[in-house]
Amino acid sequence: MRVALMILLGLVIGSIGTANVMNVLSERNPMPKAVMHTMGYHMGELTGAIKVNQCDAVKIQRHLARLESTATDITPVFGMDDKDFTDHANQLRDHLRQAVQAAPTTCAALAAAIKLVNDSCKSCHQKYR
Numbered sequence: 143m144r145v146a147l148m149i150l151l152g153l154v155i156g157s158i159g160t161a162n163v164m165n166v167l168s169e170r171n172p173m174p175k176a177v178m179h180t181m182g183y184h185m186g187e188l189t190g191a192i193k194v195n196q197c198d199a200v201k202i203q204r205h206l207a208r209l210e211s212t213a214t215d216i217t218p219v220f221g222m223d224d225k226d227f228t229d230h231a232n233q234l235r236d237h238l239r240q241a242v243q244a245a246p247t248t249c250a251a252l253a254a255a256i257k258l259v260n261d262s263c264k265s266c267h268q269k270y271r
C-alpha cells in the first residue's frame with residue numbers, strides 16, 4: 143500500500159514538474175504564439191470587414207500580404223521536423239498566395255478568397271493544436 147502511494151505521489155510530482163517545464167519553455171519562446179496571434183489579428187480584421195460589409199480593397203490587400211508573409215514564419219519558428227506539419231504550413235501559404243493574387247475588391251470576393259485560407263488554419267489546428 144505504502145509503495146503504491148509513493149509511486150502515485152512520484153507520478154503526480156513528475157507530471158506537475160513536466161507541466162511547469164512546458165510552461166517555462168513556451169514563455170522562453172513566445173514566437174510560435176506570436177506568429178499565430180499575428181495571423182489571428184489579420185484574419186479577424188478581414189472577417190470583421192466582411193461582417194460590417196466594408197471591404198476596402200487597399201486594406202484587404204495589406205492584411206492578406208501580412209498574412210502571407212507571416213505564414214512563412216510558421217515552419218522555422220515552430221521548429222517542427224514533421225513533414226505533415228510542414229505540408230499544412232505550405233498549404234496555408236499556397237492558399238494565401240492565391241488570395242493575394244486574386245486581389246479581392248468586394249466583400250463577396252474576399253469571402254471566397256479567405257475560405258480556403260480558413261480551412262488551412264482549421265485543418266492544422268485540428269491535428270496539432
Ligand code: HEC
Nearest residue numbers: 174175178179181182185227230231234262263266270271
Ligand atoms: C501548420 C500548422 C498551423 C497552421 C497552418 C495554422 N496554425 Fe494556428 N496554431 C498552430 C498550433 C500548433 C497552435 C498552438 C500553439 C501553442 O499553443 O503554442 C496554434 C495556435 C493558434 C492560435 C492561438 C495562440 C495561443 O496563444 O494559444 C491562434 C489565434 C491561431 N493559431 C491562429 C491561426 C490562424 C488565423 C491561422 C491561419 C491563417 C493558423 N493559425 C494556421 C498551428 C497552425
